Amino acid sequence: MGDRDDGLGLSLRLGCAHYQPYSKLSLLSLASHPMQNLQQKNTWNDMFQSSDGHLNTRSFLKGIDVNRAPTTAECEEEAMMKMAVLLAMPQGRSLGFQRSLVLEETFKEHSTLNPKQKLALAKQLNLRPRQVEVWFQNRRARTKLKQTEVDCEYLKRCCDNLTEENRRLHKEVQELRALKLSPQLYTHMNPPTTLTMCPSCERVAVSSLSTSAAATPTSSSPNHQRHVPVSPWAAMPISTRPFNGPESTS
DNA sequence: GAACTCTGGAAAGTTACGTCA
DNA sequence: ATTGACGTAACTTTCCAGAGT
Numbered sequence: 001m002g003d004r005d006d007g008l009g010l011s012l013r014l015g016c017a018h019y020q021p022y023s024k025l026s027l028l029s030l031a032s033h034p035m036q037n038l039q040q041k042n043t044w045n046d047m048f049q050s051s052d053g054h055l056n057t058r059s060f061l062k063g064i065d066v067n068r069a070p071t072t073a074e075c076e077e078e079a080m081m082k083m084a085v086l087l088a089m090p091q092g093r094s095l096g097f098q099r100s101l102v103l104e105e106t107f108k109e110h111s112t113l114n115p116k117q118k119l120a121l122a123k124q125l126n127l128r129p130r131q132v133e134v135w136f137q138n139r140r141a142r143t144k145l146k147q148t149e150v151d152c153e154y155l156k157r158c159c160d161n162l163t164e165e166n167r168r169l170h171k172e173v174q175e176l177r178a179l180k181l182s183p184q185l186y187t188h189m190n191p192p193t194t195l196t197m198c199p200s201c202e203r204v205a206v207s208s209l210s211t212s213a214a215a216t217p218t219s220s221s222p223n224h225q226r227h228v229p230v231s232p233w234a235a236m237p238i239s240t241r242p243f244n245g246p247e248s249t250s
Numbered sequence: 251g252a253a254c255t256c257t258g259g260a261a262a263g264t265t266a267c268g269t270c271a
Numbered sequence: 272a273t274t275g276a277c278g279t280a281a282c283t284t285t286c287c288a289g290a291g292t
Contacts, residue, residue, distance in 0.1 A: 137261080144261085
């Protein structure tokens with residue numbers, strides 16, 4: 001799974017963008033390696049040994065944000081070390097590190113295989129064609145699941161933004177109604193012409209006359225301290241409003 | 251050209267198993 | 272030692288597109 005940049009502006013980044021050999025690999029497959037050698041396992045034990053003497057691979061994994069682009073310094077050493085450890089971690093049943101690596105590289109090129117490619121890959125990896133086929137099926141499923149999770153998060157953020165905007169608009173309506181129902185304020189209001197409405201977005205904007213009148217009330221008209229509730233984005237182009245896109249929320 | 255059958259592949263769902271905390 | 276969570280390999284079912292008749 002490589003970087004993705006679709007219409008939603010979403011992208012998935014794994015590892016370090018500057019370190020290509022590992023950065024594009026799936027963490028799922030990186031974590032799968034049947035390192036059954038006892039001697040090497042002791043090495044992993046040493047590396048993951050926690051204070052209480054137990055192995056702590058999950059906490060180690062927590063230190064890696066697969067969606068964050070690490071700094072250059074991290075890329076060169078820390079990320080390298082972490083990825084190297086990930087690559088060697090035994091995790092469940094797997095086809096082996098080298099095989100997974102080749103399968104991943106092949107998957108990056110094309111997520112589906114024609115029969116000829118499948119046979120060639122199976123021969124290269126000393127696997128049955130059926131195993132290669134199954135691996136690609138499962139890999140596509142994992143990719144789709146991951147993408148679904150990302151899309152779901154994006155939609156959730158959109159929903160949150162709209163909810164907040166809805167709440168803000170309700171408050172604004174209430175304030176406007178209160179303003180209209182107040183006779184004193186209503187009679188001393190400036191003419192409606194001081195409020196202008198954008199013909200394209202139909203948002204009310206405050207003209208320079210009204211804003212100056214509101215900001216600097218004269219001694220002869222103290223009641224001119226008129227509050228005009230205008231949302232902070234009223235004068236903003238639609239495309240730059242906070243609820244208009246995923247990039248504006250983070 | 252339309253209707254039907256066959257076949258292969260993909261997706262979705264499920265199961266079994268190994269590892270770890 | 273046991274258990275639940277998690278990841279992966281492998282299987283089953285369903286659907287669909289393309290080829291052949």
